[in-house]
Amino acid sequence: MNSPPLVIGLEVHVQLRTQTKLFSRSLHCYGAPRNTLVDPHCLGLPGTLPILQERAVELALRLAAALGMEISECSRFDRKHYFYPDLPKNYQITQQSHPLARGGALRLSVDQGSSAVAIQQLHLEEDAARCLHQEQETLLDFNRAGAPLVEVVTDPVITDALQAGEFLREMRRLVRWIGVSDGNMNEGSLRCDANISLDAEGFRGVVVEVKNLNSIAQVVEALDFEAARLRRAHREGRCPRAQTRFWSPSSRSTGVLREKESRADYRYLPDPDLPPLRISPARIGRAVAAIGELPLDCCLRFQDQFGISEEHAVQLTQNRMEAEYFEQVARRVGGPLAASWILSELRYHLHRTDCTISDSPVSAEDLAQLLSAAEKVSAPRSLIRGQLSRIFDGESTVAGFGAHCRRHRRPEEEVRETLDRILKENAALVVDYRRGKHGVLDHLMGLAFRDLGDGVDARQLRQWCQEELEG
Amino acid sequence: MSELNSISLSELCRLRDEGVVRDEEILDSFESRYRQHEPRLHAFVHRYRSGSAEGGILRSIPYATKANLAVRGQPQDCASRLLRGYRAPYDATVTRRLREAGAVVVGSTNMDEFGMGSTTEYSCYGPTRHPLDPERSPGGSSGGAAAAVATGMVAFALGTDTGGSVRQPAAHCGVFGLRPTWGRISRWGLTAFASSMDQVGILTRRAEDLPVVLGLLTGRDAFDATTHQVPTREVGRGDLRGLRVAFDPAGLGFAEAEVAVAFEGFVADLRSAGAEVRELSLPASTAALECYLLLSSVEAASNLARFDGTVYGRRRGGDHYEEMVRRTRSAGFGEEVKRRILRGTLVLAAGESGAELGRARRLRARIRREQIDALRGHDALLMPTTPAGPPRIGAPRGESKQTTDPDRFTAPASLAGLPALAAPAGRARNGLPWSVQWVGAPDADETLIAIAMACEAEGLGR
Incomplete structure (x- = not known):
């Protein structure tokens, strides 16, 4: 008997890169001392009301536009109720019945853009506080409470764990590229819950949700684990159960968190404190304009225009600053040369000196100059490498590199x-x-x-x- | 200087500005009334003084707030055991605006727990007594505020009105009670009961005092997304001649006979003053009460979910979170609050598909349409504020009293978000006040005040 196909859908939470929380002017950022970024609203104090911060809406619209979604001219906020210590109001403000955007798809880099994962909806919601479980008690850190999230829900169209990983990598690249999020799974600015079921008699619609997935590798591993578990149940003729399970990285297996809630258990209620969110066509237009070229398009263009390999093009389009840097250098010295220097030497020195591409001591202009000077005199790689290292350490400059090469020429x-x-x-x-x-x-x-x-x-x-x- | 407690706000401010009375004399005068009446009435649950050193048009004018409104550093316990000891770390927008105007808040008044009730008997501090009859209630939930204003303990008071909690006690105590258009006054700092109907209201002894306070409180607020701006309007005394008023005679069937008779007398007086009073039918509004109870319970269940003892409030310990929440809420909430939370939760758990919730929402939309349509041809709608006089303390309550439910006449304006003003309309045979309610079109709050001022001037309901 063939093993039945998998049906996987992902719920991806993207923490938006805003200064303030979603519904208050309290600041949020990763790594601040506990409970220092709080205000009356995010603690759920009596009498407080949510005030939607426009910057979060702007970033959410940008992501929706980048996914080619249909943006709703009038979306609404709902309260999703459940009692949990990380939820100060014991309801979360989200968009259940009228989300910000629907439809659209995320193209994956595999198969040169022919493969895409359909998106069901995208909506805004507030983050919960962090629970820090100790042996005897649970401590709460409200810095994250109320931070702005968008949840992107895919259609259940993903067919295996590897494709799920591919999707997440592409999503991470996209959110970084268009500047809506840091996209760091280890810091929680990109999170993923995975829903998995088997397309088999008696298994259809019985969905297992896996939570606590803190890296793309964990998502892939957890889905493989669940796929095997479900298929074993199928082989042995056991009935599956709709459950919420958690991934345990130490045991590399999943365990039951709870039996799955039905929809009515959340007792959704339109939030009377927030008027409908109206988005004008002009605002949608601005969001589309803010995206520019998408990473996948850029990746294909780099291969065409600069003749670099797909592997290099993928690496160079992980973030926009680096892609722009590459393009500037490539225009002067050609794609393959620019790519090989940026991906090996430049990255090495950036890492070594704890710099990012945007504050690199060697600008794209510098590198282009250095490489073209080296080419003119056919300087060996080692010589350029040494010069680059000296420039990073502030011991030399790009100017005069040609003369330096000639001085070192052996008879x-x-x-x-x-x-x-x-x-x-x-x-x-x-x-x-x-x-x-x-x-x-x-x-x-x-x-x-x-x-x-x-x-x-x-x-x-x-x-x-x-x-x-x-x- | 006892007359300081009965003159109008603007007169009081004039005397102060002309140096006839010193600021301290004003505060003392009201304070002495407090000492005189409070032991008998129990209008206040927290006494303090909080103002600003800066002057303003209400400099040194004492007012009372309600125990569910935030005053920085002061209790905001909503007369609930669960929140005893909790102090607000911030000012409500209304508190801030009055502070900026120089007014001095002298304490928080008694109320039914979280505003759920109409006698103050559901307060964890016990009931407030009616100023004219200690066996009776001043009404509620803003009963402490109404009693304090009626006895001159303060120049005015803030209350909050969800289904009638400002208008109904104002009516029982013979003072004016304004529930402004929903969204005209910020709810930031008002502990939510049913957000889509909650509104800060104003209680005064004179109609002409209302626009003074309303003008300070009204307007868009960056802390409440549901507020809107209305251009400031001068309120002059209206003219009863040519005033177009409508009422639904079918509604009177829900009032006690004496109230109905008095109401008809008031209508006759209006007509002889030159007003045009027409009868019309408002069938949807007549069914408002049940709709109000259901929708307000649903929102209450949601709004009160936050009171679990985790971050603030009186926590009862437990071995785990669920037990802590259960014990905190079981011990902290009173019976009426629990009843409404349970009802709201059940309705909400039935979901959007639940026929009850959908029906109530549709009815609410019809009520609003019906009232606004009626107001297209009229300046105001008129009805008694309450179906009966002040209730006796300890009288049986609940399901059995459906016919004369105190929210009967006040609920429609709450559901429709319309401005409504309870105005004294004379005394019943037992000597206790009764009151009429004026309901206006959206943002026609000033129109209602002008009408009430005209009635006051013409001696209607004296």
Whole structure:
């Protein structure tokens, strides 16, 4: 018997990158000392009322537009009731019956854009406080209470765990790209609950929800685990149960959190404190304009326009600043060169000096200048690498790099002697080469560089080396 | 200087500005009334003084607030055991605006717990007594406020009105009680009972005092998204001649005979003063009471969910969260509050599909349409404020009293969000006050005040 197909839907919570909470002017940010970012509203004090902060709406609209969704001209807020210590009012303000946007899809990078996951709806809602469970008691941190979230709900169209992971990676890239969220799953600014069921007799509609998924890898692993569990139940003819389960990273398995609530248990009520949210067509237009080119389009364009590999294009379009940086450099020195330098050397130095691409000591203009100067004099990679490192450490500048290269140039006879010696020492490789294994050329070049250091023209060296081998 | 307690607000301010009375004399004069009446009435549940050093048009004018409104640093316990000891860390918008005008809040008045009740007997502090008959209630839920205003303990008082909680005690105590158009006064700082109907109201001894306070409180507030701006309007005394008034005679069937007779007398007086009083039928509004009880309970169940003892309030311990919440709420809420929460929860749990909730919402929309349509051809709708006089304390309440439910005549304006003004209309045979209620079109609050001032001037209901 074939195992029945999986039906997976995701509920993704994206914390919006605003200064204030969704319904009050209290600030929110990750990592502040506990209970320092609070105000009467987010503590649910008597007499407080929600005031919708427009910046959150703006960012939510931008995401909806980027997903190609139909934005509602009039959405509403509802109260979702349940008693839990992290919910100060014991209801959450969300948009249940009239969400901000419906429809749309997220294109995935696989299959060059032909694959997409349909989105059901996107709505605004407030975040809950954080529960810090101790041995004997639970402490509460209200810094996060009331932080602005959008929940993006997919159609149940995802067919396996890997595709779910793909979706989340693409979603993370998108929210970062258009500037609506930090998209950090480990900090909770991107969260995911997964709903999974089997498309089989008796299993349809019996959905298991998995919570507490703190990384994309965990989502994939948890869904694989649940898929196996459901399929085992199916094989053994057991009835599945609709449950909410949690992922335990330590045991790498899921456990029951609770039997699933039905819809009426939340006792939804239109929130009488908030008037309907009206969005003018002009505002939708502004949201669309604010998106610009989407990462996937940019990724394809980079491959076309600059001739770089898909892998590099994907890496370079993870965030907008880096993509813009790449484009600036690539226009001057060509795509492959720009890509290889940015993805290896630049990233390494940024990481080493704890900088981001936007505050990099080496601007795109600098790097372009450095690389084109190096190209003119055919400076070897190691020389450029050393210069870049010195610039990062403030010991040198881009200007005068060409002269620096020429100063270090070794005389031709010295290079040819070294080359001869290396070929003699590696006679076996020379034989390999002559039998058609041209890949050994790079290895031989590497050996020559090791001995010669910076002062050699790489193109010249390769040419001489080929002459020797073929001659 | 005992007359300071009976003159109008503007007269009082004039005497102060001309130096005839000192600021301290004003406060003392009202304070002495407090000492005289409070032991007998129990109008206040918290006594304090909170004002601002800055002057303003109401400088040194004492007023009373209600125990469900926030005054920074003072109790806001809503007369509930659950919130005893809780103090507001911020000012309600109404408190702030009056503070900025120089007014001094001298305490919080008694009320039915969370505003649910019409006698103050559901207060955890026990009932307030009627100023004219200690066996009776001043009404509620803003009963303490009405008693304090009637006896001159304060120059005016704030109350809150969900289904009639300002108008009904005002009626029983013979003072004016205005429930403004929903959204004209910010609810920021008002402990929610049924948000879509909750409204801060004003109680005064004279109609002409109402626009003074209303003018200070009204207007859009950055802390309440449901407020709206209305251009300020001068309120002059209206003219009864040519005034177009309508009432639904079918409604009178719900009033006690004496009230009905007095009402007909008032209508006759209006007509002889030159007003045009027409009869019309408002069938949907006649059915408002049940609709009000259901919808307000649903919102109450939601609004009162937050009182679980986690962050504030009187927590009762438990081995786990659910037990803590259950014990806190079981011990903290009174019987009436529990009844309404349970009812609201059951209705809401039936969901949007639940026929009851849908029917009530549709009826509410019809009531609003019906009243606004009627007001297109009339300046105001008229009815008695209450179906009966002040109730006896300890009288049986609840389901059996449906016919003369105190919210009977006040609920329609609450559901429709319309301004409504309870105005004294004379005394019943037992010497206790009775009252008429004027209901106006959206934002026609000033029109209602002008009508009440005209009636006052013409001696109607004296």
